[in-house]
Amino acid sequence: MLSRVPLRVMLASLRSSTATAIATATPAVDKFKEGFSRIAMCWRKTLIRNFPIEDFSQFFSYEGSQRRNLGSYVTKAKAVTNQVKTTSDPYEVDPELVSRYVVRPARPEDCGKILRLIVGMAEWEGKADQVEITEEDLRRDGFGEESLYQCILLEACQDNGVSSIIGYFMFTRSYCVWKGRSAIWEDLFIRDNFRGKGLGSVLFHEASRIVYLGGCKYIDAYADFENERAMEWYKMCGFENITEKHGYNIIAITRRSLRNYVENHRPIEKLVKSGVLVVSTV
Numbered sequence: 688m689l690s691r692v693p694l695r696v697m698l699a700s701l702r703s704s705t706a707t708a709i710a711t712a713t714p715a716v717d718k719f720k721e722g723f724s725r726i727a728m729c730w731r732k733t734l735i736r737n738f739p740i741e742d743f744s745q746f747f748s749y750e751g752s753q754r755r756n757l758g759s760y761v762t763k764a765k766a767v768t769n770q771v772k773t774t775s776d777p778y779e780v781d782p783e784l785v786s787r788y789v790v791r792p793a794r795p796e797d798c799g800k801i802l803r804l805i806v807g808m809a810e811w812e813g814k815a816d817q818v819e820i821t822e823e824d825l826r827r828d829g830f831g832e833e834s835l836y837q838c839i840l841l842e843a844c845q846d847n848g849v850s851s852i853i854g855y856f857m858f859t860r861s862y863c864v865w866k867g868r869s870a871i872w873e874d875l876f877i878r879d880n881f882r883g884k885g886l887g888s889v890l891f892h893e894a895s896r897i898v899y900l901g902g903c904k905y906i907d908a909y910a911d912f913e914n915e916r917a918m919e920w921y922k923m924c925g926f927e928n929i930t931e932k933h934g935y936n937i938i939a940i941t942r943r944s945l946r947n948y949v950e951n952h953r954p955i956e957k958l959v960k961s962g963v964l965v966v967s968t969v
Contacts, residue, residue: 793838856890869905
């Protein structure tokens with residue numbers, strides 16, 4: 688017990704001396720602390736914006752410690768994780784100089800620009816590596832003998848004649864066995880610099896008007912259920928969440944799995960071997 692007294696006295700003396708030294712250099716210390724705080728703030732923002740929040744969970748044991756170490760930015764990380772910088776259009780006009788916007792049907796010569804927008808959409812979602820479609824695919828499938836999709840474009844125009852395609856809406860025709868003619872919304876995308884103006888809702892409405900006037904009675908759309916703002920907007924427009932209402936799940940089969948299923952699964956042969964005669968004329 689007595690052996691600890693000198694140590695306490697020494698620590699008290701050291702704290703007192705340190706406080707005195709800091710007090711005499713307050714302006715310099717304050718400036719240093721302010722500069723360091725700004726650097727730390729920028730560093731934290733950079734980390735949050737460029738690395739998934741899952742990576743940080745490896746370093747912090749629970750959410751409380753994350754908030755203490757990363758501040759309030761941790762609550763925003765989930766919303767911006769996949770929102771990376773999208774590919775820029777070399778012909779993109781300045782939003783401040785745009786005098787009007789034009790919504791028009793896509794033409795075959797637009798396919799290169801449409802592809803750049805598709806890649807931009809995929810980059811924004813953090814899934815650019817999944818884009819396999821080519822400009823030739825778009826031209827053949829949208830403007831060939833059998834059109835498999837429809838696309839309307841949003842063009843930003845300046846008074847000097849310069850214009851740029853800054854958004855697109857792609858949809859396909861379908862058929863609902865309960866309702867009749869229907870459509871499927873595939874993609875809606877607006878360039879970063881032109882968001883927040885209500886332009887997306889214009890494309891959405893124009894596409895809806897096209898299919899409605901064409902006799903469409905039903906529209907399917909894919910929606911991110913974590914995007915609460917978008918979900919509320921869809922509901923306001925009259926859309927229903929079919930997953931919640933009926934418990935439906937979206938399933939898909941692609942590329943290798945599709946090829947394997949078509950080439951290696953032979954249900955007719957299996958039935959014939961079991962004594963059931965089946966003939967296909969398709």
